[in-house]
Amino acid sequence: MKIKLAKEDIENPRIQLIERVSGEDLRRCYQCGKCSAGCPVSFAMEIPPSQVMRFLQLGRVDEVMNANSMWTCVGCLQCYSRCPQGVSVAAVLEATRQITLRKGTDHEKIKDVPFPFLKNAPQQAIVCGFRKFVS
């Protein structure tokens, strides 16, 4: 497949929004892959961390927005801790999550959360989960 890249594609307003919300300069990533190697949930992500960066560098916002990666990221900061460029993929993924939630779209329905979890899980898991998944 041939992908045609124009400057407008790379610098589109959605990319700019992700950069503004995350506070990250997407172009700093030089694709070494250390984030994906260190990320404990790469295996479960449709697009692993370093590829999230690459897709966004190429202006491909939809691919990233439609992938499960932002909902699978546990926010453990291994990516940031190991990135030689000081990039936080965690912040970029959180930005895409925030942009989605700020539209009022929930990822998790409160009524679907299993009762035993609500009853037994540490409060911090419930508070954190709702903050990550509910607008």
Next chain:
Amino acid sequence: MTMKIPYYPGCTLNTVAKGFDATARDAALTVGFEMSELKQWNCCGATFPLTPDNLIALSAPAKVLSNARKEGDTVTTLCSVCYNVLKRTNKVIKDNKEKRGVINGFIDSEYDGSLNILHYLEVLRDKIGFAKLKEAVKRPLKGIKAATYYGCMLLRPFEDIGIDNAEKPVIFEDMLSALGATPVDFPNKIECCGAHLAMNNTGVVEKLSGNVMSSAVGNGAELIVTTCPLCQYNLEKSQKKLIEERPGYTGVPVVYFTQVLGLALGADINTLGFEKNEYSIMPLLHKKGIVPGED
């Protein structure tokens, strides 16, 4: 006079992890400090917002800090997440004048970021000293191979937290050595347990926590020690799958560090909350002759 340190329990230690709170308070008194619970506190929000524009999410932890500052210049906490959120929020308020103004505006305060936020482990290391802790030990945990599970929030990001080296921390091992136990090093000790995915992605949690458990046990651990109620919960829960999958595996106890601290300091065994742990530590204590009895 016993040193008094203002203490922020957080929601979880006030509800499902009450034993973590109680054992910490008791042990503190034994080694020479009193944890005095903040007169007023609220939930810290349980996650530090990773996007820097999300200032409203800092208002809850900022309120905790601003109230804590009224009671002194230091606050201590036990839960890794509370510690992470409070410490990172404090740094934002201290270093960024513009954000400080906005956040204070949300909560009607003038907090300036001048609090010193210490994890309980830091109090033990820096205010009491592990050498003195060692002297206070009455029931050495001799022969117990214990894995120290740090997880994420106690360590990262290094420049904000800085409790210890983010890749090769030793504070937790040093504490266990002071108690007489043998710390077990294992590759997954700073890897995530799956955290809040316990809500909707138990498959991933089972895999991540399962990896932590296998790595610890594979390196000889007979006991896992944690600082975080969510790590404790995930590591316990994930073992069901390991037991199903591995013939001969019967589960390993996962306890809070304050439970073994109290144990080593000679506390009444019935006050340590061991009966609440899904996999009992008692057979191990009997086997090692630390607590008399047999199973």
